[in-house]
Amino acid sequence: MRARLLLLFSLSIFSTNESSKDEESCQFLTDECALAWEIVKSSNAKLTRMDRESILEQTENQLLLQEILERTNRVENMLELVLEKIAHVEGKNSPAPMNLVQEEIFNRYDGSSFMLKVLPNGKGFYVSSFKTNWYAAKEHCEMNGTVLASIKNGEELAQLGNSLPNKFRNHYWLSGSNIGQPAERFVWLDGRRVDNSWWDKRDGEPDSYFTGRETCVRLHWAKLWDTYCTDSTYFICEKP
Structure with missing residues (x-):
């Protein structure tokens, strides 16, 4: 849970005023929300700019890898279709259904x-x-x-x-x-x-x-x- 909160915070760089408003809103909700907000504030004090950039970079790399895998799957599907059609374009006789x-x-x-x-x-x-x-x-x-x-x-x-x-x-x-x-x-x-x-x-x-x-x-x-x-x-x- 802590790791997820850290990632959420790194992707949402709040200003001082925005942080105060969010904290006030959270206090009107549950005790769990208030506790989560305290963890975020505590993490903010320890999290350097380099840490936040590192998390952002890791997230971008994961998204890029996912996109590469999806493109690879599309290419493999296209290759299967090409192999099926090769027999139809070679020779003077078409295969029977x-x-x-x-x-x-x-x-x-x-x-x-x-x-x-x-x-x-x-x-x-x-x-x-x-x-x-x-x-x-x-x-x-x-x-x-x-x-x-x-x-x-x-x-x-x-x-x-x-x-x-x-x-x-x-x-x-x-x-x-x-x-x-x-x-x-x-x-x-x-x-x-x-x-x-x-x-x-x-x-x-x-x-x-x-x-x-x-x-x-x-x-x-x-x-x-x-x-x-x-x-x-x-x-x-x-x-x-």
Whole structure:
């Protein structure tokens, strides 16, 4: 309480006449008010001009810090909106509205689970809930009567990529790879070549094939990346 009174006094530098009037007014109120006024007067005798300026400066610094935090929060909110809109301004195809992609969870006999996503064109994709390397993902799809997914066109890429959970962080294996091909040539399991315009050019993709190791295609935020087939990530299957 004493500290609050000191701060109040430092921000209200009374003249002698004003102090007398305030004291008289206070005496007509409660005993607590009179006691508080005595504390203020006692503090006034001890409080130097330097002390008052120091309190004022601390108060101004706190207000400035609060303003900086509020501006930081506004910038973070704006950044989230920008990230959401980037996909809409890149490429010739706009992402499909999320409510057009139907979803359903499927549990397999081996305990694994997949999310079935049905695109507006009727094509269904099974998205895994666990991570593994590309070779094991391919085998797992085939064991369940499906194959690793191959993208047919840019619209399908945009619709599927923008419907995936945690699309800004997660990656998903697709069927594309350069296995058995020249290092720079990527093909889907059905033999079609991966469209060069689908790579994530912002991050310099593809950027791993030149090492000489087998590299496979993964989906990230409606764009394609290449990485070592032995890496572990989620994967997507489809009906052949």
